[in-house]
Amino acid sequence: QSVLTQPPSVSGAPGQRVTISCTGSTSNIGAGYDVHWYQQVPGTAPKLLIYGNTNRPSGVPDRFSGSKSGSSASLGISGLQAEDEADYFCQSYDTSLSNWVFGGGTKLTVL
């Protein structure tokens, strides 16, 4: 059971927009800690997609966006492409656990 809750799967057709939610609590996201997002293509290392809730590292397309409100955060992916098919993880800090924690991951399928 992950501290941060993500839907197991989402799907969308090419060109569409999808959002992936990450729900926490008052000991992590709700306490004001930043949320980060990773993309992991099966068999490869995760790639940082969004850091500090809304920031994209150099090289990440602006089709990817992040937002945060209250105890939840969301990753938005617009203009879906076949190459976006991957697992997506959110991450934040938890004061109760005194550690950085991850969501369980969401598998994105591009139909």
Next chain:
Amino acid sequence: QVQLQESGPGLVKPSETLSLTCSVSSYSISTGYYWGWIRQPPGKGLEWIGSIYYSGTTHYNPSLRSRVTISVDTSRNQFSLNLRSVTAADTAVYSCARVLCTSNSCCAEYWGQGTLVTVSS
């Protein structure tokens, strides 16, 4: 671009110590940043193990603190992970990373490719 590469045994016996090294290229560890270890058991989610600053300051996952040591060797531009008294539950892909910290949280900015460590007799 920063590159990281894990190395170490792929098989460790129960009760023994898991030892991995992360070699960093295209960036000098002593310049700054935290450097960390993250693991992912097969078919499961990610777990932050701990991190170290180039000066030696460490942060460990409280659930692993009693068994974990992370150290840094700036002369070799490497940092290492030792996990003692391992069990089958420690079987995972272990990845090293350069850690990027925002105002109140940290994330793994650059990752190694990861190495599978299996605990089995």
